[in-house]
Amino acid sequence: QMPRGNLEAIHPRALVLSSVRKKLDNLQFKEAFTLMRKHRINMNLIYDHNPSVFLENVKTFIQQVESVNHFNLFLTDLQEEDVTLTMYTAAYNRFLPDPGRAANPNKIDTICNAFRVALCAQDENKYLLSILTTYVKKSTPQLGEALQLIKALRESNIKAQYVSAEEALTYLLFLVDVNELYDVAMGTYDFDLVLMVAEKSQKDPKEYIPFLNELRRLEPNYQRYTIDKHLRRFKLALLNISKCGDEHFGECLKLVKDHKLYTEALHLFNPSSSQYKEIALSYGNYLTERRSHEEAGIMYVKAEQWELALQAFKTCLQWQQMFFMTAKLGYTHDQEAELARTLAEQLKGQNKHTDAAILLEQYAKDIEEAIVTLIQGSQWTEALRLMYYHKRMDFIESDLKSALIDSYNQQVEILSSMKADFEKYTVRLAVVRQEKAKARQEFLEGGGNVNETDADLFSDTSSATGESIQSSRYTSESQRSSLYSNSTGRSSRNRRKAEHKKWKLKEGSPYEDFALISATAKIIHYVDSLRAEISSLLRAMVQFHYDEKAATLQVQYEGFLSHIEKSIPEIWPEETEKTNLNTVLGPDTTANAIARAVQQGQIVTTEEPLDPVIRVPPSLNKDHKWKLHALEQADV
Amino acid sequence: QMPRGNLEAIHPRALVLSSVRKKLDNLQFKEAFTLMRKHRINMNLIYDHNPSVFLENVKTFIQQVESVNHFNLFLTDLQEEDVTLTMYTAAYNRFLPDPGRAANPNKIDTICNAFRVALCAQDENKYLLSILTTYVKKSTPQLGEALQLIKALRESNIKAQYVSAEEALTYLLFLVDVNELYDVAMGTYDFDLVLMVAEKSQKDPKEYIPFLNELRRLEPNYQRYTIDKHLRRFKLALLNISKCGDEHFGECLKLVKDHKLYTEALHLFNPSSSQYKEIALSYGNYLTERRSHEEAGIMYVKAEQWELALQAFKTCLQWQQMFFMTAKLGYTHDQEAELARTLAEQLKGQNKHTDAAILLEQYAKDIEEAIVTLIQGSQWTEALRLMYYHKRMDFIESDLKSALIDSYNQQVEILSSMKADFEKYTVRLAVVRQEKAKARQEFLEGGGNVNETDADLFSDTSSATGESIQSSRYTSESQRSSLYSNSTGRSSRNRRKAEHKKWKLKEGSPYEDFALISATAKIIHYVDSLRAEISSLLRAMVQFHYDEKAATLQVQYEGFLSHIEKSIPEIWPEETEKTNLNTVLGPDTTANAIARAVQQGQIVTTEEPLDPVIRVPPSLNKDHKWKLHALEQADV
Known part of the structure; x- marks a missing residue:
């Protein structure tokens, strides 16, 4: 048997919920919030109870609740799930999403954004920590923005009324791992931010100070490239190194090859530039390794590597393109004829007698062999056409029949x-x-x-x-x-x-x-x-x-x-x-x-x-x- | 109530059948036959009871039964159906054909042939009427053979022992319609036979005698042709008229056209002969009427009718063959080019741009139009090949891109x-x-x-x-x-x-x-x-x-x-x-x-x-x- 005194404190959850709902309907956010904290009711209900009403009245909520801590409590508690469908089904009796209230796949982002706008409008300084929370809480945390805010606070001459930059950063580091934040700071290419975070970390100044000084000396694009590479943001690194001119192109090409960024790299250079051609050549080699010979051939054409293109097209028997290459390479007629014969043999092996005959007729200039090839391939009509065209009807008796x-x-x-x-x-x-x-x-x-x-x-x-x-x-x-x-x-x-x-x-x-x-x-x-x-x-x-x-x-x-x-x-x-x-x-x-x-x-x-x-x-x-x-x- | 006397004559069918079956098993054909006649049991049972045994013992059957009338009775009663599966199922209890006894699709023919051989071996004269019956009863009655037998009998000097030629013919006419027999006699080309049958018929000698006399005067092949035509045996008529030489070729061709015997006629003449070519021409015309232009074209080629062949191939856009015709017809290059252009347009209309391009390139010698055509048809590779081949890469900028x-x-x-x-x-x-x-x-x-x-x-x-x-x-x-x-x-x-x-x-x-x-x-x-x-x-x-x-x-x-x-x-x-x-x-x-x-x-x-x-x-x-x-x- 329980001690009598405790009985007075029992609040049936259904009654509490009913009360919370009533207060929310009446926009009595303060009372609702207090009640919910007291009875450990999930904070998401504030929004989930009626999303559109809440979003319209974020300002009222802020004005009523007022406390930075309470805002942070509310924000950190946010989940994507709709608690009226999960925890509090009994009270709401909705088992299926109401088609009327469109499912919001970015509930947290929506609330964070609306909240931040309202907080800034109210008092940016006073609610700074809550604003930081709205950045961190987003599905893709906007840590860079959060850091910039702290930096601005530090640089501003206003005597910190509510919270110092120091305190703000400490609060941020309470929400986010320091190493992550250090990388984010580095990723903004803003060395002040990097230092600010580094000082709060366990990092050894003898290590990061020389590194930062070294970076400072670099040309801006190359500096960014170095940072991006350090952070393993290779696509961004590629973008920045591509702006560094010829002297760094070797590094650029290495980056492309190491991380197979061929298509991205081709986008960054003009097709007529030598860099573009070098990249296309590397890509061609890569595709050749992957045994994509046809595509490799196309890349070699872009690279104006005629010999390689010729080989690639030869390997995949894309013979139609090859005589453009031979012209570029200055092949003699005899050389072309020999190539044509080789190809024709291979095409016959693949049962492509019509193609083989075109090669023999037009490039090897060997009418007889062309006709025989068509006959071998049972291409009777085309064989006859060629006989008529070249007046070689003798093949009818000697071969066709x-x-x-x-x-x-x-x-x-x-x-x-x-x-x-x-x-x-x-x-x-x-x-x-x-x-x-x-x-x-x-x-x-x-x-x-x-x-x-x-x-x-x-x-x-x-x-x-x-x-x-x-x-x-x-x-x-x-x-x-x-x-x-x-x-x-x-x-x-x-x-x-x-x-x-x-x-x-x-x-x-x-x-x-x-x-x-x-x-x-x-x-x-x-x-x-x-x-x-x-x-x-x-x-x-x-x-x-x-x-x-x-x-x-x-x-x-x-x-x-x-x-x-x-x-x-x-x-x-x-x-x-x-x-x-x-x-x-x-x-x-x-x-x-x-x-x-x-x-x-x-x-x-x-x-x-x-x-x-x-x-x-x-x-x-x-x-x-x-x-x-x-x-x-x-x-x- | 039935009169008492009749009761004694009642023979339950099952008992009779059982008795017949026993006698057949014991090869007591005479007894079986008598019993079957008496009780009107279907004569087919003699064979159907056990086909192989019967066929092996036809001679025994003939020796036992002996009577020409009885043989005729048996033969005329023959049906293709197996009575053990139809009428007498109860006695035999076989509902499905026994896979052991292979279904004989030519039961009647088999029996008739076996019977005739046995009868001839026994006594051809004595059983003449039955032999005639075996000819008539066959699925395709061999009336010609039957008539020849009667003719032989009449010509033989042997004094008719059993039956005269006259009687035999009368019997035959009892089995077969006289007009049919007259046509069969005519079809043997044997005027003696014709006369023999005609005399027995209602025909007027004033009509058929002059007709026969007229036929007698004709050259043998033409005579046969005339008879075949009279009997509407057109394929035979064609065979015979084809042997009559040039003077009758007009009639031959008319026969071919009237009865559409083109393929048969082509078989009868040498492909190099003028007759063959005339028939091929007619056939080509007939096929053109039927809108089979491609095949008509082939026939015109056989007929060496180049202009017609050209038109036929043109109609069905079989362009590959056409330039053989234009060569035969002595077209100038300009004429060929014009034809090629016309065809190319039509082929483009049928989305055959590759073919159209060959015509334009090789026959109209219009490289530019050929390239443009390939581009229109989205034949990029072939278009590029042609550009390279003719060194017209300017089309890449002007058209291809x-x-x-x-x-x-x-x-x-x-x-x-x-x-x-x-x-x-x-x-x-x-x-x-x-x-x-x-x-x-x-x-x-x-x-x-x-x-x-x-x-x-x-x-x-x-x-x-x-x-x-x-x-x-x-x-x-x-x-x-x-x-x-x-x-x-x-x-x-x-x-x-x-x-x-x-x-x-x-x-x-x-x-x-x-x-x-x-x-x-x-x-x-x-x-x-x-x-x-x-x-x-x-x-x-x-x-x-x-x-x-x-x-x-x-x-x-x-x-x-x-x-x-x-x-x-x-x-x-x-x-x-x-x-x-x-x-x-x-x-x-x-x-x-x-x-x-x-x-x-x-x-x-x-x-x-x-x-x-x-x-x-x-x-x-x-x-x-x-x-x-x-x-x-x-x-x-």
Whole structure:
């Protein structure tokens, strides 16, 4: 039992709050403040109770409360959180931010700024410590401004009425670490400030005085650069050193390289200046190291480093730019031709025969090689154009015709083997699906009684079209963890990638059906992508009277395409989702079984979305008109 | 009540069948046949009972049954269907084709052939009528062979032992229409046969005799052509007239044109012959009429009709081939240049600036216009290459730089307006979805009691992520019919296309959410496709020192792309299917409600698959490295 005397001092918080709120509504800030201090009510409530009213009446608040200490107490207590939503919800009964009172993401900054303006208007000297507090309390503390204020106070001749500069600085150091403040002072480039702070610190005057004297002797920009570097403000250091002229450019460049400030540095110099070019050169070297050869080339061009630019563009096969460099470097025609040949070989290796042919024709002046290259690359129309242009139609007999036949044989062979694979996969897919459907049916007919060990099994069969349900395959660690983790979209995406790799075409592997679908999708994409190539081959063949072979190829390709089109609804049945539901909710199961499954969360939690490859058939580019009428009815 | 006597004659079919099957198994064909005739059992059973055994024992069957009439009865009764799967399922209890006994798609043909071989081996004369039946009964009746057999019989000196030629022909005419047989006889080009059949027909000898006499006088190939034309066998007619030489080529060409036998005709002549070229010309004209200009051009080339080929290629802008034609036609350089300029204009209209530039550079020899064209087409690299190649770097200042800025302004503007639209659509989508989820929830909380009028309503909400559920909008005829029709994959595909058109962006329209998703998908596709274009623009801008603008564009584009990436999981939530299930099967519904819904078929039958646009997010081409390092950190 408590002593009787204490009972008289009990104030139920709800009653106190109600009283505070009333006083705040009446703008009785003084009374409210006193009450809140006494009952340790969070000071943020003064603002949070009604932000707009408070902001309009900051002056009243200051006039009523008057005490510097009380202001500091209020300011240091500020938090970004809205206490009416957190601590005092019961009193305010608002669980969600009121859309009417817009959430202020900079509550503290807003109050500090408003307060400082009001305090200055009232009496800057009297409230100096509170003004300092408003600077320090900001989300990015304005320590420089605070220091300047103290400096001004010291320099002013007014006899300190309320507080001396000395006292103010002491108060500031109570709020901020002295070393931080020393750096801030240094960062203002104002040595008086630095000294003022240094004197208050534990620093040894024998150390900082010579350092400051040394700085004082430097040219202003270089002085600032030195300070910035000292403070590790490298971007500012760069800005200042860039103003120091040629003699310090070496240092500038070193700074740029050390801290990879290339883009910033390029902004600071005129593109026509030698400094700009030196920086661009360094940047180019840096980009070369990073293997960004194309961009390095552009930088070397800016640096007018033609040889380096040439090498960079050569490395990334950006051949179009290179002959500007060779001109600058004074290459002879022979040298250019040799370069062109080298490049052409590399471009052919990347299957860019059209580019290679331009190099050979225009730079190596080797028409024959250009034509042969185009033929090698199956660029029939362009090859013919070049033959016509240079009157070298002899290549039709010597090269083009045999190349057409080779290309024809190759396509026929590729299509045949693709077709065989496609057949194999679709047939096997039907078998696998049938087996799984059967296994699923047997399981459901077994009563669908889900016990602990069968849980995986059940959920897997219900979740996907045809995952293997042999439970022995489902005991791997990864499988289990993925089933039970309540994952977000992103992580389930990652998981799918991993699953992708788990799909194997091997007969009987757990995801064999997915692997089969994915493999058929690949074949479909490839075959569909052949349209343009086969179209141009057919046209060239017909022009040179290989009508019969062309007809064979057209019939074969058309047959394959229409076979694919017919197979798509079988490989990707539209009813995928429906089928799943049917197996669980179909007419063969009882209402009780469903209810039980739902209660155990079996249906809902395991409905993993399938990979798009499995869910959605590849779309065919049916608009491409590749067929020739002449090859359509070849039967006499 | 039936007369008593009849009861004795009742033979339960099952017993009879069992007896037949036993006799067939024992190869007692005679007994089986008699029994089957008596009890009107389908004769196909003799084969269907065990196809391979029957085919191995055709000889035994013939030796046992012996009667021509019985053979004819058996043969004429043959059907492709397997009666053990249709009529006599009960006795055989096979509902599916036995994979062991391969389905024979040509059952009748197989039996007829086997039978004929066996009959001929046995006694060709004796079984002549049955042999005729095997010819007639084939899927493509071999009436010619049948007639030849009768002709041979008539010409043979053997005194007809069993049947005369006359009788055989009468029998044949009993099986086949006389006019058909007359045409078949004519088609053998054998006038004896024609006469033989004609005599049996109602035809007037005063008509057919002169006609036959006239035919007899013709040169054999022309005679055959005339007959084929008479019989409307145009492909054969073409083959025969093609052998008739130049004097009849006019008729040949007419036949080709009248019956569009171009491809067949081209096969029949040597590509170097004048006839081939004339046919190719006609074909070219025909293809031109069909607006297949490219293929027409190829035909005109085969026909060596250079002017026509030129026009055809010009119409379809296949410019690469055209200068072969102009060379053949002896165009002057000026004429070629003019043609090149015309084509270049057209190609520019189709946004094919690179092609246009080649024409201008190489054929019109107008370097300046070529460079300007490349700049217009934003082909910066190729434009620069041409400038370097022709030492016309003055275009950099005069044209390229301002074009870069124009292009930059355009891209910035397009991206801004697209971004605004994208924002608008996604914000609105969230609102629409929320509204629908709320409406759905309210509906479910109402108890989910499904009555007649609410059926649509309920099924729609469960079937899709967010179709409008205001029932007044669901009364249109098309909607209802599509909901109730049990459609195949194809027709539901078509329906989806129609639905696509029904999606409207208008606020409150029934499929507004689908329209919004589809609109965002379009924006995503477009923005994603800009990578290459923006990449090359950025590189050109940096090279010419527009680093700051380039950085702006890079930041804007990058921001949009990452915004899109972040929005995709919101627009296409992975849980689409899961959500649907939750609304029906979630914890808020009772087991009874689910069971009722399932019993009424509400859940299962309406799980319509959604359009892929709605189900699957567009994939971004993230592999394309378009960004420049130099533009990444632009803040100093």
